Amino acid sequence: MEIEDYWSGLLLLADNIKKSEDKVDYCFLQLGASPEVRINHLPVPSKDSLLLMVVLNPEHITEHKQANIFKLNTYQLEVVQNINLTEDKLSFLKAYLPYCFLSLHARQMGRAVGVTHFAQSLDGKIATQSGDSKWIGNQENLIHAHRMRALCDSILIGANTLNYDHPALTVRLVEGRNPQRIVICSSDADYSSLKKHCKDHVLIVGTCKDPQIPQTEYVAFQANANDRIDCQELMKFLYQRGIHSVYIEGGATTTSAFIEEQATDIVQLHISPMIFGSGISSFKLPEIGQVDQAVHFDHFTFYPMGNTYMFVGTMNTQSYERS
Numbered sequence: 001m002e003i004e005d006y007w008s009g010l011l012l013l014a015d016n017i018k019k020s021e022d023k024v025d026y027c028f029l030q031l032g033a034s035p036e037v038r039i040n041h042l043p044v045p046s047k048d049s050l051l052l053m054v055v056l057n058p059e060h061i062t063e064h065k066q067a068n069i070f071k072l073n074t075y076q077l078e079v080v081q082n083i084n085l086t087e088d089k090l091s092f093l094k095a096y097l098p099y100c101f102l103s104l105h106a107r108q109m110g111r112a113v114g115v116t117h118f119a120q121s122l123d124g125k126i127a128t129q130s131g132d133s134k135w136i137g138n139q140e141n142l143i144h145a146h147r148m149r150a151l152c153d154s155i156l157i158g159a160n161t162l163n164y165d166h167p168a169l170t171v172r173l174v175e176g177r178n179p180q181r182i183v184i185c186s187s188d189a190d191y192s193s194l195k196k197h198c199k200d201h202v203l204i205v206g207t208c209k210d211p212q213i214p215q216t217e218y219v220a221f222q223a224n225a226n227d228r229i230d231c232q233e234l235m236k237f238l239y240q241r242g243i244h245s246v247y248i249e250g251g252a253t254t255t256s257a258f259i260e261e262q263a264t265d266i267v268q269l270h271i272s273p274m275i276f277g278s279g280i281s282s283f284k285l286p287e288i289g290q291v292d293q294a295v296h297f298d299h300f301t302f303y304p305m306g307n308t309y310m311f312v313g314t315m316n317t318q319s320y321e322r323s
């Protein structure tokens with residue numbers, strides 16, 4: 001079975017988890033000719049298929065001779081039983097399977113889950129001083145970003161990133177549907193790249209009045225004391241709209257506001273083997289006086305990503321509250 005088969009299975013799993021209205025204790029993903037997801041039920045055994053069981057409620061860890069069994073600890077996947085998974089498939093599942101359950105975390109928090117992503121230099125720069133950032137990450141990082149776009153309900157960027165990078169924000173390098181594209185913007189911006197590559201409407205959120213741009217929907221928010229949109233409020237608004245996960249693709253100003261307001265949950269940093277020595281820093285947070293005031297992570301992992309690594313850290317642990 002190829003990585004693409006695993007990928008199709010993960011998309012199916014994410015879809016089923018989002019649609020499920022029941023509490024999820026465990027689920028099965030059967031990969032093969034006709035992939036299948038079963039939530040809180042055993043699948044009908046099928047010949048030549050590969051079986052994955054994900055347990056969310058530890059009381060439901062059972063013996064199953066044919067299943068590769070995992071326990072999901074919030075955003076971390078723990079291997080309980082590996083029957084027939086090779087090392088590359090296992091690391092693929094560890095990297096992406098936890099994101100199939102983002103909807104459950106969103107329901108628990110009553111707001112969309114935030115996953116931020118940057119490709120940065122060794123000295124923590126995401127662009128040169130003039131705004132150039134193409135390409136700091138490698139091809140594997142690009143594929144990763146497209147996978148994440150497909151697993152998340154939406155993708156969000158700030159106005160400067162739109163103006164500098166002219167992105168499409170669609171899924172092109174892997175199988176998957178396009179996420180809802182969201183831009184935080186209160187001033188003029190050039191939306192042509194977004195419109196050119198995809199006909200779906202763009203959601204603009206800002207603090208000014210509706211700029212009435214065709215093919216877009218504008219939602220105005222009250223500016224907070226920092227004269228910006230309150231990121232927690234935005235994530236609650238998106239959740240109420242059925243958007244359970246947001247892939248936050250920068251830039252520094254946008255991502256930092258989410259971090260400062262604890263409105264993002266996972267930070268992904270692709271570390272590129274280059275030094276700028278100048279340029280736009282990944283984060284713009286208020287000055288701290290002591291190291292213990294720095295942003296810390298409950299869990300983190302460095303995943304191999306082509307010729308380099310990606311840091312993935314969980315900002316705050318949210319365990320499931322079971323009713």
Ligand SMILES: NC(=O)c1ccc[n+]([C@@H]2O[C@H](COP(=O)([O-])OP(=O)(O)OC[C@H]3O[C@@H](n4cnc5c(N)ncnc54)[C@H](OP(=O)(O)O)[C@@H]3O)[C@@H](O)[C@H]2O)c1
Pocket residue numbers: 117118119120125126127128130131132133136157158159160161162164165184185186187188206207227228229230231249250251252253254255257280
């Ligand atoms: N290497 C990478 O992975 C990567 C990824 C993304 C971007 N980048 C680079 O990052 C650079 C841009 O970063 P940046 O920090 O200058 O700008 P940015 O974060 O892209 O955009 C900042 C603007 O977005 C709006 N905004 C963001 N958060 C807001 C909030 N909470 N409330 C209200 N408005 C909000 C504001 O627009 P208004 O002024 O209109 O209100 C603000 O001025 C570009 O050079 C881009 O290439 C690199």
